[in-house]
Amino acid sequence: MGLRVLHVEMGRHLYGGALQVFYLLRGLAERGYENILVCQQGSRIQDLARGIARIKPIECLGDPDPRLLWHLLTIIRTEAPDIFHVHSRRGADFWGALAARLTRARAVITRRVDNPEPVWMARWRYGSFARVITISEGIKKVLMREGIPEEKISCVLSAIDVDHYARQADRGWFAREFSISPKELAVGMVAQFIPRKGHQLLVTAARGIISRRKDVRFVLCGRGPLEKEIRDQVVRWGLEGHFIFAGFREDLPRVLPCFDLLVHPAFMEGLGVGLVQAAAAGVPIVATRVGGIPEIVQHGVNGLIIPPGDVRALEEAIMELLNDGPKRKKMARAGRRIARERFSLEKMIEGNIKVYESLIHSR
Template sequence: MPLKPSTPTSGSGTPPHVVHLETGRFVYGGARQVLYLTEHLPALGVRSTLVCAKGGEMAGRARAAGTEVIELATLGDADVSIVWRFAALLRRLKPDLVHIHSRRGADVWGALGAKLVGAPAVMTRRNDTREAQLALWLKYPLYRHIVAIAEGVKDVLVSQGIPGSDITVVHSAIDPAHFQHPRSRAELAATFDVDPTQPILGIAAQLIERKGHALLFESLQMLASRHPTAQLIVFGRGPLSESLPPLAALHGLQHRVRFAGFRADLELWMGALDVLVHPAYTEGLGNVCLQAAAARVPCIGSRVGGIPEAIADGITGLLVPVGDAAALAAAIDRLLSDAPLRERLGAGGPAYVDSDFTPPAMAAGNRAVYRRVLGR
């Protein structure tokens, strides 16, 4: 299923103008990546305009960083009127390229809007889940090129018929500096009611089934005799916020698990943990694993999606088979029982993040895609 072929334009003396569409209202996940990208593209000779949801957090953050912003009212993922309203904006802006970052509707509506005005479009794909065949037929032919945030994401697309030559992997980014000055162990203990003299694990993810919280509880129950004082801080919010505490109690963990909710200041606490655990069942990349690496904290993650790219096995952390509670328990036991190993894996983190996961590197990768599509 080849994508629409590229028709590079001849070069000109003016910087290419790229319009970015991101309809997420809050700045986390993919939306944060868009802010990194639009902030760093000007240094690479690209003018950016961000079209984002009206009244959301994105607009203010992008403007504060100096990005040109246009707010677009949306009624949700199924708002088909985005097609015509976005097209009207594009007719006025006359961009060289449209970069769609959203999904669940806007990835189709935005591409159709670009098609109506004849503007070439590229899309960033951030998740490793398979799509319905109808979505593949309708959506991907609208794009000149696809940016996948991990090889694992690209593999899924190729397995569904998208040619590998139409996909470029550009890893997502974190800002390492945010994670290199953590609060003290004593402050962590006082804030989250844990014992600083005993092992402290963390999981930082949306409270949804695919992130593997239940699997982690099962693994910790298996370790009750070997590590009876190991504690877990659960960072995040989501639809399982009410069901996970009783599930932890069902596994005998009610006195060892703390539910911290969403923390905008997670970077202050990550570096005070002993181990971060990310037992997800599916994952585009797993930026939280990179955040742990930047904070010099070893991470245990599932060998699925892009996680094997976010965790360098044996260098920044350990990988385990997806959905395997016994293997996860063994990895946790290995790290909690071996302080020198924890120290070595933590020490390997910052250099690994710097190698390919910083905002400038991510912006450069996207700039190369624009050059490929536009010829300049």
């Protein structure tokens, strides 16, 4: 039996971070590691992780809920894990840091977002962990600016099951599923409806795009608190005939290859697993130069990179690719290559294992 690893992932849904944890749990189990998973009662990962981890479901309200600390202290002392790995930020990073200090466990935290923190908070939080894993070089740079020593940070890129997304587009199904004519071009966006993802910018840019091309439909996949506001904006500007709100889709491997283009006008982004999925699916991408996005989208290779917040640049980049089918095909091939070379599950799993083993051998 390999190392015993206690994981903490408190997300309810299988968004990017929780999906990465599932992939890691599965890969570790295949390699003989013993996984213990602390997760939210009733969460999606609780169901998926059965058989690859011993589940410790708990009820927790997030950042202000001190019950998480009590649960973590009890489980760490009972299970005596070789590695204590904190994955999510729904209170887990704060209470997990305190639990690590109180138990002196070999503790690792994965940082998935690139938003800056006060220096004192970053140093206290990450000072509790023996190692910080970032999912992009962009996040690593943020932590270093906050005073976290470079030698304490390991960059392990997020990953996907590339073969799961590299499939033939079923455009007949896509047309029926979303009521899109086969002659129309589909521009997708896959993101939670939250301010930093930039949905408002896309809707604003869409006004100009639709005035120049009537054969474009925008398919927005995801849920979130801003969804009603974005829907209202679309209706207010008379664009509802060109927008489809598709909700949270668990069939993205089937949906993504059918997009002609994926757009991600984010203001902040740790990496953007949805962009890796799109690249693997052979979809050219228009995205902003923030966080870890340039580690996925290479300007002029598998997509176009624009400045954040620049609506005019967003409109022109989308139009450039919509008007150039051969360029889109060339970028599609490049995207598949980049996804396979840089973002494989094997590399992500082995990267985490390397961190674990370095901590075991350092004592």
